[in-house]
Amino acid sequence: MTINIVAICGSVRPGNYTNMALELAVSELRSVPNVKVTTIQLAPLDLPLPGLPAKQPDAIAQFQLQVKEATGVLLASPEYHGGISSPMKLAIDNLGFPSMLAGKPVSILGVAAGTIGAVKSTEQLRAICAHVGAVPLPLAVSIAHVQQVFDESGRCTDPAAEKNIRRAATSLMDYINNAVCPKISLEAIMREQGDD
Numbered sequence: 301m302t303i304n305i306v307a308i309c310g311s312v313r314p315g316n317y318t319n320m321a322l323e324l325a326v327s328e329l330r331s332v333p334n335v336k337v338t339t340i341q342l343a344p345l346d347l348p349l350p351g352l353p354a355k356q357p358d359a360i361a362q363f364q365l366q367v368k369e370a371t372g373v374l375l376a377s378p379e380y381h382g383g384i385s386s387p388m389k390l391a392i393d394n395l396g397f398p399s400m401l402a403g404k405p406v407s408i409l410g411v412a413a414g415t416i417g418a419v420k421s422t423e424q425l426r427a428i429c430a431h432v433g434a435v436p437l438p439l440a441v442s443i444a445h446v447q448q449v450f451d452e453s454g455r456c457t458d459p460a461a462e463k464n465i466r467r468a469a470t471s472l473m474d475y476i477n478n479a480v481c482p483k484i485s486l487e488a489i490m491r492e493q494g495d496d
């Protein structure tokens with residue numbers, strides 16, 4: 301069984317640090333057999349403000365489908381003005397009402413330039429995910445002083461931060477393996493037996 305993970309980068313700034321952290325978590329996910337990861341960058345989608353027509357309806361329909369078919373989701377957001385980034389909120393607002401995130405386990409990763417890290421944005425993201433019916437995992441990873449954690453090439457130079465960022469991936473896989481896969485396997489067995 302292939303496990304599909306969708307990873308969404310909440311920063312659209314060229315050279316942003318959110319994507320550096322996300323790529324590290326994604327590399328951890330890609331090291332797991334049978335896991336397929338789709339990383340989504342938001343700028344090319346040109347997401348519409350809620351209620352306005354999409355400039356790229358096909359791309360947005362595909363984005364929604366990717367999330368709908370995902371086994372789990374990894375959301376990475378920068379801390380902007382004490383909250384999640386507006387692109388991340390817009391991405392969630394473009395995932396439908398009811399949301400394609402409903403029922404999905406969501407791992408939350410936040411990065412910030414400041415000392416307190418991404419505490420406010422990760423908490424905000426957790427509340428939004430819960431509100432739309434997703435299952436935000438108990439562990440949210442917050443990386444402070446992110447400019448000191450990665451070098452200019454995007455390589456992580458802080459082993460403790462690297463361990464934390466990888467935990468955003470491993471906690472998602474642990475949840476999927478322990479809570480989601482048994483249900484999927486059981487449903488498949490029931491279908492084979494014609495009991496559905």
Ligand SMILES: Cc1cc2nc3c(=O)[nH]c(=O)nc-3n(C[C@H](O)[C@H](O)[C@H](O)COP(=O)(O)O)c2cc1C
Binds near residue numbers: 317414
């Ligand atoms: C609009 C804006 C608001 C920001 N607000 C905060 C903040 O409240 N706290 C903080 O620690 N860093 C703040 N930052 C700095 C970001 O956390 C920093 O740019 C970091 O690298 C993560 O963003 P990035 O992924 O876009 O690089 C802000 C940056 C921008 C562009």
